[in-house]
Amino acid sequence: MTSGKPEYRRVLLKISGEALMGEREYGLDSATVQRIAEEVRTVHEMGVELCLVIGGGNIFRGLSGAAQGMDRSTADYMGMLATVINSLALQNAIEALGVPTRVQSAIPMSAVSEPYIRRRAIRHMEKGRVVIFAAGTGNPFFTTDTAAALRASEMNCSALFKGTKVDGVYDADPVKVPEAKRYDRLGYLEVLSRDLGVMDHSAISLARENRIPVLVFSIAKPGAFAEVLCGEGRYTIVSDGES
Template sequence: MKYDRILLKLSGESLMGERQYGIDNNRVLQYAHDIKSVVDAGIQVAIVVGGGNIFRGLSAEKSGMERAQADYMGMLATVINCMALQSALEGIGVDTRLQSAIKMEQICEPYIRRRAMAHLESGKVVIFGAGTGNPYFTTDTAASLRAIEIKADVVLKGTRVDGIYTADPEKDPSATRYDEVTFQEVYAKGLNVMDMTAFTLCQENNLPIIVFDMNREGNFMKIAQGEPVGTIVK
């Protein structure tokens, strides 16, 4: 295995599967099986999940809602997704812990860095909910921050596309994919990888990012084994 500890970032939209909103249980179960195979291989896995399939703070702000309030609502949406993923993982025998940046004692632990690392070292999957716990920060930033805090080897961003392209491949059929790109090239070419705060955190801490298609079964394991899947930023 190439990595010892991985931070996997899943967008809320990825949990929709073929649906227009909400959670596709079949998609979540596929993710759970992929995660289980990596955990069974001895790799420590932490996960950050977005909430865009349920509520998007930025969209609500454009409709007139106060930004901080909208962002807190988005954080609560991420916890719903985290609970769905936790349920799927535990249903196939993967021991998990859900930690939230916003206290919700009845359903999850508060985020405590040392406790999260102890869970990982004991073989449990740790799912981080509620973003950073602060408005004006995305779940991409939460993923970068948590990855740095727990000393992950890499951030894997699971999306619906198979890497970073010169343009949006869903809109521009002539777009070409990068196999590897540097942090400086992403800035220079204006490529869309993560929001700038999240991206800069990774760059400053020498934390590589791999963008890949999580919907293709087995891709997660291939990356864990060091195969060239998706696009790596380093």
């Protein structure tokens, strides 16, 4: 547990759908969802205003569906619906820990969520509620990475945290290439020009335009979210400064 102070007042946490699978090959792992909910509670208790964007790749990926001959728009909408399932699961786990939440969906689903309304979302965070943004941007051809950068910009977030399976950005896949180099710091343009795969290009460009630093860390490591928030632990920061 970190003993430091948060370096950011309001942040967005982006989690891939795959991060919710744990060791499973598909779907949700309840123990992993519970642990991530505890990470969120820890940061919430530090007084940080927090919102989340969750992917849907553990259930359905639009690009995979399109690759199999499905209409890309239809496949992407199916992927958006998968993010709603993940958002409701994480909402349930977070609220079971006593933290108030709201799910706002870019695709209106009044029975299970609020519609996405920017001013209402900001007000929720000001009142200490964790806001989970579901259904991506609500438009096909945009990833949840882009949705995360968009929502972080709209919410005036101080930083965008991307929780992955590895502890930062590498010049190659560290799982496949053990000698891959990890970066402590990168510039936006460096990420784009070298196509490092931190997030898709539209997400990085949007973060750059709005000067929102992107911190990449391992959500699989217990306590890492709070550590990185306080400038501790292992992570890569993508910002205006070059490496």
